[in-house]
Amino acid sequence: MAFEQDYKGFQDYYEARRLNTRIQVIQVLFAAVLVLYLFAFWYLQVVKVDYYKRLSDNNRLRRVTLMPLRGVIADDEHRVLANNRIAFNIRLDREKVADMKAFFPRLAGILGVPEKTLNERLARYRGRPAFEPVILKEDVDLAEAAYIESRRLELPMLSVEVESRRNYLYGALAAHALGYVGEASEDQIKSDPSGEFELGEIVGKAGVEKQYDADLKGVKGWKQVVVNSLGREIQEIEEGRKPNPGRAMRLSIDLDLQRALEEAYGDEAGSAVFLDPNSGAVLAMISRPAYDPNVFAHRFSQDTWEGLVSDPRHPLQDRVSLSKFAPGSVFKVVMSIAALEENVATPARGDHCTGLWRFGDKVFQCWAVRKGGHGYLTMREAIIQSCNIYFYHLGNDMGIDRISKWAKLLGFGEQTKLDLPYEEAGTVPDPEWKRRAVPRDPFWHPGETISVSIGQGALEVTPIQMARFAAAIGNGGTLYRPHLLLSHEVREGVEEEERQDYVERRVPLSPRTIEVIKDAMWGVVNEDGTGGRAKIAGRDICAKTGTAQVFRASRDIDADKLPKDKRDHAWFVGFAPKDDPRIAWAVFVQNGGHGGTTAAPIARAVLERFFQKLDVREGGQQLASVAVPQ
Amino acid sequence: MPAWRSLNNFDWILFLAILAACSVGLVVIYSATTGTPSAGAFHRQMIWLLLGIVLMLLAVLIDYHTLAEFSPVFYGLSLLLLLLTLVYGHVVNASKSWLGIGHVQFQPSEIAKVSTILMLAAYLGRERVRGLGAVHFAAICAIIGLPVLLIMRQPDLGTAVTFAPLYAGAVFIGGIRVRTLVILALIATLALPMAWGHLKPYQKERVKTFLEPTRDPKGSGYQLIQSLIAVGSGGLFGKGFLSGTQGQLQFLPEQHTDFVFAVLAEERGFIGAMLALGLYFVIIYRCLATARAARDRLGVFLAIGVVCTFAGQALLNIGVVVGMLPTTGVPLPLMSYGGSSLASTLLGMGLVLNVWMRRLVN
Numbered sequence: 001m002a003f004e005q006d007y008k009g010f011q012d013y014y015e016a017r018r019l020n021t022r023i024q025v026i027q028v029l030f031a032a033v034l035v036l037y038l039f040a041f042w043y044l045q046v047v048k049v050d051y052y053k054r055l056s057d058n059n060r061l062r063r064v065t066l067m068p069l070r071g072v073i074a075d076d077e078h079r080v081l082a083n084n085r086i087a088f089n090i091r092l093d094r095e096k097v098a099d100m101k102a103f104f105p106r107l108a109g110i111l112g113v114p115e116k117t118l119n120e121r122l123a124r125y126r127g128r129p130a131f132e133p134v135i136l137k138e139d140v141d142l143a144e145a146a147y148i149e150s151r152r153l154e155l156p157m158l159s160v161e162v163e164s165r166r167n168y169l170y171g172a173l174a175a176h177a178l179g180y181v182g183e184a185s186e187d188q189i190k191s192d193p194s195g196e197f198e199l200g201e202i203v204g205k206a207g208v209e210k211q212y213d214a215d216l217k218g219v220k221g222w223k224q225v226v227v228n229s230l231g232r233e234i235q236e237i238e239e240g241r242k243p244n245p246g247r248a249m250r251l252s253i254d255l256d257l258q259r260a261l262e263e264a265y266g267d268e269a270g271s272a273v274f275l276d277p278n279s280g281a282v283l284a285m286i287s288r289p290a291y292d293p294n295v296f297a298h299r300f301s302q303d304t305w306e307g308l309v310s311d312p313r314h315p316l317q318d319r320v321s322l323s324k325f326a327p328g329s330v331f332k333v334v335m336s337i338a339a340l341e342e343n344v345a346t347p348a349r350g351d352h353c354t355g356l357w358r359f360g361d362k363v364f365q366c367w368a369v370r371k372g373g374h375g376y377l378t379m380r381e382a383i384i385q386s387c388n389i390y391f392y393h394l395g396n397d398m399g400i401d402r403i404s405k406w407a408k409l410l411g412f413g414e415q416t417k418l419d420l421p422y423e424e425a426g427t428v429p430d431p432e433w434k435r436r437a438v439p440r441d442p443f444w445h446p447g448e449t450i451s452v453s454i455g456q457g458a459l460e461v462t463p464i465q466m467a468r469f470a471a472a473i474g475n476g477g478t479l480y481r482p483h484l485l486l487s488h489e490v491r492e493g494v495e496e497e498e499r500q501d502y503v504e505r506r507v508p509l510s511p512r513t514i515e516v517i518k519d520a521m522w523g524v525v526n527e528d529g530t531g532g533r534a535k536i537a538g539r540d541i542c543a544k545t546g547t548a549q550v551f552r553a554s555r556d557i558d559a560d561k562l563p564k565d566k567r568d569h570a571w572f573v574g575f576a577p578k579d580d581p582r583i584a585w586a587v588f589v590q591n592g593g594h595g596g597t598t599a600a601p602i603a604r605a606v607l608e609r610f611f612q613k614l615d616v617r618e619g620g621q622q623l624a625s626v627a628v629p630q
Numbered sequence: 631m632p633a634w635r636s637l638n639n640f641d642w643i644l645f646l647a648i649l650a651a652c653s654v655g656l657v658v659i660y661s662a663t664t665g666t667p668s669a670g671a672f673h674r675q676m677i678w679l680l681l682g683i684v685l686m687l688l689a690v691l692i693d694y695h696t697l698a699e700f701s702p703v704f705y706g707l708s709l710l711l712l713l714l715t716l717v718y719g720h721v722v723n724a725s726k727s728w729l730g731i732g733h734v735q736f737q738p739s740e741i742a743k744v745s746t747i748l749m750l751a752a753y754l755g756r757e758r759v760r761g762l763g764a765v766h767f768a769a770i771c772a773i774i775g776l777p778v779l780l781i782m783r784q785p786d787l788g789t790a791v792t793f794a795p796l797y798a799g800a801v802f803i804g805g806i807r808v809r810t811l812v813i814l815a816l817i818a819t820l821a822l823p824m825a826w827g828h829l830k831p832y833q834k835e836r837v838k839t840f841l842e843p844t845r846d847p848k849g850s851g852y853q854l855i856q857s858l859i860a861v862g863s864g865g866l867f868g869k870g871f872l873s874g875t876q877g878q879l880q881f882l883p884e885q886h887t888d889f890v891f892a893v894l895a896e897e898r899g900f901i902g903a904m905l906a907l908g909l910y911f912v913i914i915y916r917c918l919a920t921a922r923a924a925r926d927r928l929g930v931f932l933a934i935g936v937v938c939t940f941a942g943q944a945l946l947n948i949g950v951v952v953g954m955l956p957t958t959g960v961p962l963p964l965m966s967y968g969g970s971s972l973a974s975t976l977l978g979m980g981l982v983l984n985v986w987m988r989r990l991v992n
Contacts, residue, residue, distance in 0.1 A: 007927060008757070019921075023918055025802075037949070037952060041900055041952060044895075052861070053863045056862075
């Protein structure tokens with residue numbers, strides 16, 4: 001080519017050598033960097049390989065917990081009380097919205113939720129990864145879910161999530177027995193020893209749901225998914241475990257009795273519990289005011305929750321096992337048992353009631369003071385008429401130590417071990433207790449014994465203790481542990497009866513004592529006594545009324561004309577039938593006035609339903625046994 | 631000398647090493663983009679590769695002296711293209727560095743790279759210098775400085791930086807005195823803090839992040855950390871073809887461009903990374919051998935210009951991947967996705983093959 005001569009050859013040997021040397025320098029330089037890189041790769045890929053493998057797996061693998069279905073709760077006849085249903089939530093994918101501010105007014109219109117609420121819900125997710133969807137509206141109906149689902153092209157940022165939700169079929173029915181579920185609190189997560197709780201996990205918070213949470217909740221499963229850098233699931237890995245559904249649970253509660261009780265109770269505050277006196281099984285229980293446990297299944301139930309917590313009527317409190325009140329005249333039964341067993345008195349002991357009794361510098365009254373007292377009474381008549389004077393004298397003769405001994409033997413002042421998460425023990429006062437509990441005035445005064453003798457003073461009992469006590473009289477002295485659990489599923493579809501020994505202890509009562517007490521309690525209902533309103537012909541209902549004083553009314557004020565919250569609490573405690581009892585109960589109506597007036601009719605309504613069912617069952621059995629010989 | 635006789639002297643080792651590197655690049659691009667939004671990259675790269683090979687063979691066939699004679703034309707044309715880019719260019723990632731003709735988009739800065747090498751070699755090949763006079767020094771600065779200034783206007787700092795090794799190589803081989811070199815190095819060291827003040831905020835951020843990647847793991851440190859995870863988790867033998875999770879699942883950004891070597895190291899492991907490094911070593915070694923064997927100064931400076939640009943980019947890119955250098959946005963020559971870069975690199979390699987083929991004076 002012609003251009004070659006334009007370019008210089010090497011001047012001389014020295015120039016060529018110098019160039020050569022400098023090229024070699026460059027060569028060495030490049031080679032050195034490459035060797036350096038070799039070591040860098042060696043370090044990263046061989047020395048630190050495990051470290052980076054782990055980081056890489058953390059990047060791409062995500063463990064997804066699969067929540068099991070919660071166990072179904074049914075009544076004693078397998079009628080479902082609580083199950084799970086499908087709920088639809090509307091979720092927002094924040095990554096797909098460019099301008100949240102501009103989009104929200106439109107969104108508020110679509111969802112029918114105020115913009116402010118939407119903003120609050122969005123704010124809960126601040127600091128969470130952007131790929132995590134925000135739940136904007138919970139538990140929408142099928143129509144709305146379908147509306148959103150059918151507009152995926154228009155509204156790609158909205159999606160419908162399907163989740164399982166606890167469902168209480170009868171709303172507030174037996175709410176305090178069933179309890180409710182909710183997201184595990186941070187404290188719960190921290191204090192759980194197994195460390196298995198996850199944020200947002202649904203756990204039992206009260207009632208049976210809490211008590212048997214371990215059985216009901218089932219076993220969580222998990223799967224491993226591969227996600228991309230945006231957190232989207234790309235594929236599922238074989239590895240994993242299916243969730244095991246929770247065990248179904250059958251309660252001893254009878255839906256029919258429970259319904260009868262709920263209806264009869266009306267709008268009163270208080271509680272009632274009905275037991276099987278031969279096992280301690282709870283047949284029905286109510287606590288009012290109640291709440292609808294379904295509201296707790298919602299995430300956005302903060303307002304409802306706060307409303308319930310701050311409600312002065314305390315609807316969340318289970319008044320069957322957590323409220324303690326003076327037993328009032330019901331305690332006269334305890335007094336009679338103690339006097340008979342300690343041989344302080346015979347059933348024939350007679351006394352004269354003038355309506356007033358001066359003891360020390362105090363005057364104690366009988367409720368019949370305005371008609372001049374009850375006159376002459378034996379023990380049976382004193383129980384039937386619920387005479388105070390008779391038991392003032394009896395208490396004074398017996399002394400506080402023997403009274404408290406028998407009160408404790410009969411199950412007061414201790415937890416009944418009912419299978420619910422919390423229970424109060426109540427108080428049975430005696431000099432020892434007073435020294436510990438009232439340091440301001442540590443001495444027992446004789447007048448306090450007199451108050452205790454008619455179930456007032458420092459005496460405090462819970463309705464469940466009262467029901468158990470009534471059951472013990474009915475069954476001849478056995479204290480059972482009251483319980484709600486009848487059976488639970490051991491394998492899928494296979495149910496196993498709880499074969500626990502529910503006997504707590506047998507109280508040594510002589511048959512004679514029981515006979516006298518039963519007879520007197522029969523008289524309360526059937527012989528023009530204070531509990532006449534509970535009488536059902538042919539059912540031999542035995543009971544005792546009681547009135548726990550709230551306000552010490554002077555003798556001039558008619559108790560029925562007091563404002564509602566100043567009125568006394570009413571008790572109606574008993575069992576039926578007299579011989580071979582099948583049901584025992586305690587009905588408690590807060591500010592209900594006299595026990596015979598408000599509490600007895602409630603018990604009667606439930607008892608009617610109970611005996612109606614019993615007749616059908618046993619009548620059917622008799623028919624069957626007649627049919628066999630043919 | 632007839633062309634067919636020159637073919638006997640063709641550097642087959644360099645040629646095959648280049649083809650091997652390109653093939654490895656294609657395979658990695660395929661693996662890194664399958665199932666991602668960049669899935670079309672493989673086919674586009676394939677077309678550019680074929681075009682690049684044609685350009686390379688053209689650059690081999692025409693005597694490099696002839697090419698050097700026309701270097702001012704090429705150089706002038708590239709500068710014109712760079713100017714046009716500043717006016718009509720497309721903006722990608724905040725810099726105006728793309729020019730489109732019909733549907734084809736290319737980066738004039740890559741073309742400028744080759745024409746600058748040619749222009750520089752033509753200048754230094756004509757001069758007979760002992761030591762490096764002030765005039766020569768100024769000329770070198772001007773030839774390289776003009777395109778660099780235009781590229782920095784885009785602004786595309788990454789590409790501008792790739793001219794630095796070319797400059798260093800030209801000055802060093804051009805015969806700079808060792809004493810001058812030491813003085814320049816001292817000045818550069820002192821000027822560094824001043825240069826820091828002129829960096830853009832995002833550039834400062836990159837340097838800071840490099841020094842301490844965990845400072846901002848979700849932001850600017852993210853690429854660096856993800857790249858290290860990709861490389862490290864590859865282990866000795868790698869995760870296998872199409873199985874690199876860092877690249878495939880897009881944890882690693884720019885997986886088929888600036889971080890293609892990280893994907894390679896993840897999928898092929900230490901062994902694969904070493905083989906690829908070996909390929910680059912062979913290519914660099916053969917280019918330097920060409921420089922040593924060149925029959926005149928023009929050949930020496932052509933080979934040196936190409937190898938310095940090539941090796942500078944390659945080492946800079948891999949240094950970023952293993953976390954030894956701050957993120958610069960420089961593609962890995964021959965392997966990274968990017969047609970203009972591939973074509974211009976192949977063109978440069980054509981010049982080196984040309985010099986080797988015509989190394990013997992008959």
